[in-house]
Amino acid sequence: MTTLSRPDAARNASPYLYGAEAEAVARVLADGQYGHNEVTEEFERQVAAFLGVPDAVAVTSGTAALHTALTAAGIGPGDEVIVPSLTFCATVQAVLAVGAEPRFVEVDPRTLCLDHEIVRDALTPATRAVVPVLFGGRAVDLTPVQAVLAERGIVVVEDAAHAFGSHGPNGRVGATGDLTCFSFGPIKNLTCGQGGIVIPRTPREAEDVRRFRLLGVVQSQAERATLTGYQVDGYGLRYQMSAINAAIGLAQLPRFTTTEQARRTLWSAYRDALTDIEEVALVDVDADRSVPHLCQIRIPGRDKVFHALKASGIGVGVHYPPNHLQPAFARWHRPLPATERLGREILSLPFHQHMTQDDVDQVVTALRHVLTTRVRS
Incomplete structure (x- = not known):
């Protein structure tokens, strides 16, 4: 039987680098500041510009992005979240991380994605969020059910781990008005080595996301260096993207x-x-x-x-x-x-x-x- 002779080609998936990534990482290493810094913030600005959105908040992984977005949306214990069963387990783990209850649903067999009829039929009085998974990179259009969701105060948090750069009916995924979460893992369309990003809908959500990804701390790095130190305003986790990972993403974006x-x-x-x-x-x-x-x-x-x-x-x-x-x-x-x-x-x-x-x-x-x-x- 015919076999693939080249090791890279024989894999199911493989990272793809253009060559500039190593130089970008070397500059960060030479600078000596490896954590979250202006390199990460520049990556956020460039992703936002690429997508045509006001803001983007970089985190450590796609799973962290989902967890952070659900938290910012106010989803928590007792809330029900509609999620397709056919997805990577990270989608479900993020729902459980906020204490919510997943309600597993079917997908369209042609696309492996949710559609508006599936969502409409799955709604219950406890539903507080829907997490459509953009399987394989395909956008999910929930426009026909959007009015119903808005009337009930149900938030849509897109799991767009597969879909960076894809277009939906109203522009690139991430520019639709929903909370959107991307993954930049090793084999994604755009890689940071590891990482993710949240596209918030409002300035308030952006503030909440940034606070959550830094352990609930609200001060800037400069303010934290003063005598009074930092202030913790709420629960959060250490989800900041490092400059090393951001540098890889910055090298990938122009290509x-x-x-x-x-x-x-x-x-x-x-x-x-x-x-x-x-x-x-x-x-x-x-x-x-x-x-x-x-x-x-x-x-x-x-x-x-x-x-x-x-x-x-x-x-x-x-x-x-x-x-x-x-x-x-x-x-x-x-x-x-x-x-x-x-x-x-x-x-x-x-x-x-x-x-x-x-x-x-x-x-x-x-x-x-x-x-x-x-x-x-």
């Missing part, structure tokens, strides 16, 4: 147009190569508007295909096991037959910027071989 085009081209290459394989359904990421983060297919009998491709050196993966079936979240289990079927069918193909057209062709050739062998057996 994002290249990232955007490369990921769209790669996804389109897969789409074209998979068109005539009847057993395979490609998950639609709306590549014309999104910056794809994953390339996923749905395929009955997924497990045998997964093992066969792995054995041939193809770095396939599963994103993600449904959360309502996880032992840690058993308390909130409810039957979700569509999600359970998706959990048995979804398969992530290798997808990252080290890949070439030849790599895509080899992956699809290997997939065809596995499917043909399966039919014969």
Whole structure:
């Protein structure tokens, strides 16, 4: 069977650096100030400018961004948060971190995202927030249910960990008026090595987010150096992004147009190569508007295909096991037959910027071989 010979190409995902990142980090190290400083603040300003929003607040991870945003939105014990079961467990852990109750719901099988009808049907008197997951980079449009949410005082906190740079119906994700959370982990569309950012809706929310990410401290660094020291106004955690991580992000941002085009081209290459394989359904990421983060297919009998491709050196993966079936979240289990079927069918193909057209062709050739062998057996 055909295998991918290059180690980078054989992975399911891989970080992509342009070369300037090492120099940017070296400058921070030479400066001797490694923590949160003006480098982090410059990264925040540039992300805000890129998205076309008034403010952006950098934190240590996408999970920290979700936790911070939910806190700033006033979500807490006794509140119910609608969240798709099909997401990385970090989405659920952030809900639990504020003491709220996750209400797991289905997703649209074509997109693996929430839609407005799912949200409308899931609302209960206890619902205080909705966390749409922008799966694979695809924007989620909740406009048809927005009036209902606003009337009930329900906040939308977007989990856009996969979707930095993607467009929705009203502009880039993050500019829609909702609280939006991005992740800048190693394999994301834009990486800081590790990190995340919160896009607040109001100056007051921005202030609350900044206070929470610094242990509830309100003074500036200069004010904290005075005799009176600092003042703690509320609960918070140590969620500030370091200058080292921000420097990596600052080096990546000017090249994002290249990232955007490369990921769209790669996804389109897969789409074209998979068109005539009847057993395979490609998950639609709306590549014309999104910056794809994953390339996923749905395929009955997924497990045998997964093992066969792995054995041939193809770095396939599963994103993600449904959360309502996880032992840690058993308390909130409810039957979700569509999600359970998706959990048995979804398969992530290798997808990252080290890949070439030849790599895509080899992956699809290997997939065809596995499917043909399966039919014969």
